[in-house]
Amino acid sequence: MAKHVPGRKGPYIMLYALSTCPWCQKTKRLLDELGVDYYYEDVDLLSGDARRDVMVDVERWNPNRSFPTIVIDDSRCIIGFQENELRNLLKV
Amino acid sequence: MNTEPVINQDEIDRLYLRLKKEAEDSGYYLNPDTDFTKALIRSLIINEGRYGYWACPCRLADGIKSEDLDIICPCDYRDADLVQYDTCY
Numbered sequence: 001m002a003k004h005v006p007g008r009k010g011p012y013i014m015l016y017a018l019s020t021c022p023w024c025q026k027t028k029r030l031l032d033e034l035g036v037d038y039y040y041e042d043v044d045l046l047s048g049d050a051r052r053d054v055m056v057d058v059e060r061w062n063p064n065r066s067f068p069t070i071v072i073d074d075s076r077c078i079i080g081f082q083e084n085e086l087r088n089l090l091k092v
Numbered sequence: 093m094n095t096e097p098v099i100n101q102d103e104i105d106r107l108y109l110r111l112k113k114e115a116e117d118s119g120y121y122l123n124p125d126t127d128f129t130k131a132l133i134r135s136l137i138i139n140e141g142r143y144g145y146w147a148c149p150c151r152l153a154d155g156i157k158s159e160d161l162d163i164i165c166p167c168d169y170r171d172a173d174l175v176q177y178d179t180c181y
Binding site: 025044065066 | 128131132135138139149151152153
């Protein structure tokens with residue numbers, strides 16, 4: 001079950017992350033700084049069917065299965081820590 | 093419940109110095125952003141505790157060593173990543 005970080009309502013943001021990945025941590029900090037509402041899943045902390053199901057979603061957007069993978073409004077995907085792109089897309 | 097692993101800062105600092113020397117002896121440099129690099133090293137220690145080996149903190153490990161050989165640090169993708177991103181992924 002993805003964790004919800006409440007914030008300013010806007011596009012639906014789903015961040016697929018690894019708890020160990022500093023680039024993912026930077027992405028979370030940026031989303032926190034921007035104050036947007038988002039959901040995230042630390043995939044390395046999942047196991048079994050839950051992990052498999054989430055990775056099916058990740059792979060649909062990012063066949064390389066790399067992290068962070070950010071899906072916006074279920075229509076657009078940003079791969080990696082793309083600070084400028086996220087700032088431009090999510091600015092007030 | 094807090095499941096955050098407790099990692100000793102001295103252990104991170106010692107491993108940082110060891111990896112810095114090993115990298116430079118091989119013609120590589122660690123990221124000069126030491127806070128970032130030490131966060132990575134902390135995660136390598138976490139993964140060593142989880143899996144028994146240094147699975148890349150930025151790639152999803154299976155937890156089966158024979159399946160993860162390509163992502164054990166320094167991973168098979170390091171040089172390609174250096175070319176593409178100027179840093180490992």
